[in-house]
Amino acid sequence: MTGLIAAATSAADKRKAFRAGLGSGTLQRLPGAFNPLVAKLIQEIGFEGVYVSGAVVSADLALPDIGLTTLTEVAGRGQQIARVTDLPVLIDADTGFGEPMSAARTVTVLEDAGIAGCHLEDQVNPKRCGHLDGKAVVPADEMVRRIRAAASARRDPNFVICARTDARGIEGLDAAIDRAKAYVDAGADLVFTEALADESEFEKFRAGIAVPLLANMTEFGKSDLISATTLQDIGYNAVIYPVTTLRLAMYAAEAGLRQIAEEGTQAGLLDRMQHRSRLYELLDYERYNEFDSGIFNFRIEGSGS
Numbered sequence: 001m002t003g004l005i006a007a008a009t010s011a012a013d014k015r016k017a018f019r020a021g022l023g024s025g026t027l028q029r030l031p032g033a034f035n036p037l038v039a040k041l042i043q044e045i046g047f048e049g050v051y052v053s054g055a056v057v058s059a060d061l062a063l064p065d066i067g068l069t070t071l072t073e074v075a076g077r078g079q080q081i082a083r084v085t086d087l088p089v090l091i092d093a094d095t096g097f098g099e100p101m102s103a104a105r106t107v108t109v110l111e112d113a114g115i116a117g118c119h120l121e122d123q124v125n126p127k128r129c130g131h132l133d134g135k136a137v138v139p140a141d142e143m144v145r146r147i148r149a150a151a152s153a154r155r156d157p158n159f160v161i162c163a164r165t166d167a168r169g170i171e172g173l174d175a176a177i178d179r180a181k182a183y184v185d186a187g188a189d190l191v192f193t194e195a196l197a198d199e200s201e202f203e204k205f206r207a208g209i210a211v212p213l214l215a216n217m218t219e220f221g222k223s224d225l226i227s228a229t230t231l232q233d234i235g236y237n238a239v240i241y242p243v244t245t246l247r248l249a250m251y252a253a254e255a256g257l258r259q260i261a262e263e264g265t266q267a268g269l270l271d272r273m274q275h276r277s278r279l280y281e282l283l284d285y286e287r288y289n290e291f292d293s294g295i296f297n298f299r300i301e302g303s304g305s
């Protein structure tokens with residue numbers, strides 16, 4: 001029954017794999033999973049990791065991404081997602097949920113949740129999406145304390161501490177690079193270069209920083225949508241597509257709900273739905289017969305199947 005209810009790969013092995021991936025020269029692609037089922041899809045399709053987005057955890061609760069969610073809520077979602085995937089999970093820890101000592105506690109809680117790494121950003125509280133105007137950052141030395149505290153709290157040295165700088169949109173690119181250098185000196189393993197504009201800025205960041213770099217290819221934001229091949233050629237080590245699956249799903253859900261409201265039936269929507277049989281395949285439903293041979297003993301029939 002290994003790997004059925006939960007993924008078989010241990011958290012320690014996932015962290016090792018994430019470290020190795022970041023050092024491999026191959027871009028690690030981490031789409032955001034808005035739930036554990038999407039994480040299974042991400043693994044099946046062949047991505048290198050799974051991202052858990054703060055914006056998505058918030059939106060899922062019908063809240064804006066302004067630091068309203070708690071560590072317990074975020075870690076809980078992360079744990080549910082990490083449990084079902086063999087891939088490493090990188091999670092968005094916003095500003096660390098408080099003072100540097102809270103950032104330290106955040107790391108211990110996320111380690112216990114089976115997460116492979118987290119990013120902490122240098123925004124003030126309340127934070128906002130990094131692609132909006134009107135952001136503010138804390139002084140660099142305060143963020144340095146955040147990162148030091150987080151790095152010192154690790155029990156597994158392979159847990160990846162990623163420092164995100166939001167400074168590009170506030171203090172400019174050179175200042176953002178200087179901040180990132182200070183965060184690396186404080187113990188960051190990976191740098192999240194938030195809201196850069198175009199390829200030339202990604203190149204400039206790459207030239208300035210010695211540790212692995214992560215690009216955020218979020219839609220409708222301040223960064224050009226650069227392909228994975230180009231990011232890899234520039235020398236980036238990881239990319240997240242944080243809100244993409246939620247945007248796709250919500251778009252489809254809205255269109256479908258409007259059609260049902262108008263037409264009084266979903267009959268015209270079946271070819272735009274995940275089929276029951278595909279859902280069951282993704283869930284490994286049939287394998288539950290390993291527990292009890294009476295579990296999967298039906299055929300999928302009925303309307304539209």
Ligand SMILES: C[C@](O)(C(=O)O)[C@H](CC(=O)O)C(=O)O
Nearest residue numbers: 053054055129130131218242
């Ligand atoms: C990456 C991010 O922190 C997230 O929470 O997913 C967001 C993404 C977004 O709001 O589009 C961010 O870039 O701040």
Ligand SMILES: [Mg+2]
Nearest residue numbers: 053054055092
């Ligand atoms: Mg976020």
